[in-house]
């Protein structure tokens with residue numbers, strides 16, 4: 001029998017506890033794992049969470065979990081850096097396995113935590129930290145283990161995808177959509193992590209380290225969130241046959257790895273562009289398997305609880321990884337992270353320019369001088385003497401050239417606002 005102690009009785013804690021209590025017999029008969037929920041610690045144990053907890057299980061004292069020699073697995077579900085980090089280190093020092101959904105902690109402090117787990121010979125499971133209920137960590141670590149990963153990219157933040165979907169399909173306001181996502185339990189304690197792309201980058205950090213054997217490189221990831229996307233951009237994207245999605249991209253180019261998070265226009269006929277609401281999808285291309293796609297709910301109590309419990313089952317059945325493979329590796333495996341200025345992409349530009357003769361040729365002239373070629377132009381509305389949006393799609397261009405061109409264009413007297421640009425997938 002394996003005893004589990006859970007710290008954090010919030011959204012994910014509730015999902016995990018419901019599954020452990022309600023599906024216990026199923027788990028035992030299917031996997032042989034005999035799991036007992038021994039303790040749950042939270043700051044507030046009076047709040048009604050809609051779950052009947054057996055007497056003596058709830059406590060406000062985390063040490064009743066961390067110091068209990070009968071508890072085999074500590075599940076950290078409080079979030080944040082401190083005291084979550086100290087709880088995990090203490091659990092490992094006390095010989096316990098740890099399961100966590102805390103990607104912010106692992107992406108920024110994981111090197112030390114994975115090392116501590118390796119030293120203690122204990123598992124540090126984190127399936128729930130990436131893409132909610134989708135078993136992507138197990139897939140990358142085990143199912144596709146024989147592959148060189150050419151690319152891993154997709155939607156790995158439920159909150160921002162929920163917001164973009166509501167803006168696109170229902171014309172909902174950004175703030176209202178965010179507030180819905182918060183009340184549904186999808187958003188981080190600090191929702192800026194979701195909408196500024198930080199949570200996506202935390203998850204990409206873990207994926208990249210696992211797939212390429214590189215150190216956890218959160219600070220080297222290029223990150224742009226969705227806060228600058230306007231209803232007008234969503235509308236132009238639709239007219240051009242695209243949807244705007246916040247993508248995490250890891251791509252191997254020779255000995256360089258591209259690691260980037262940014263809003264991306266995805267053609268409407270691509271599967272990823274039809275991933276809506278809280279759903280996530282990850283497209284993985286391996287040299288042996290070719291293209292694969294993983295889809296499911298990326299946030300929420302029960303989907304994330306399902307991932308937490310899968311780690312608990314692996315530990316209980318002796319299948320968990322206690323060496324943690326190459327995650328949090330200290331060498332680079334010969335890889336370097338590619339400078340964002342060196343990437344190539346198609347681009348969408350929305351210029352705000354005077355509605356007067358010759359303006360388009362001034363702008364296209366600057367693009368041409370910088371080696372950027374245009375594939376489509378839209379100008380909507382007329383406002384003689386005023387400013388109008390001028391939308392341009394490009395063929396493949398280098399980011400460095402694009403940045404130079406945008407700076408030059410924004411300093412033209414006929415351009416009245418900073419140019420909006422979005423990278424476009426599905427290129428030439």
Ligand code: NDP
Pocket residue numbers: 007008009010011012013041042043044062077078079080083101102103104128129132185186187188189298299300301304
């Ligand atoms: P919640 O805020 O819903 O739950 C956290 C719980 O932990 C709260 O009940 C909180 O109490 C309690 N808590 C905070 N500090 C302590 C402490 N020192 N000791 C004991 N209890 C404490 O967060 P979530 O469940 O949403 O998220 C938990 C983790 O899971 C985070 O790392 C998050 O990033 C991750 N995650 C969340 C997903 C989701 O869909 N929500 C999906 C995937 C991962 P109080 O409210 O009183 O502060």
Ligand code: HSE
Pocket residue numbers: 129130131132156157158159160186187188194199298299300
């Ligand atoms: N806030 C995160 C999201 C939770 O919306 O995807 C799941 O990691």
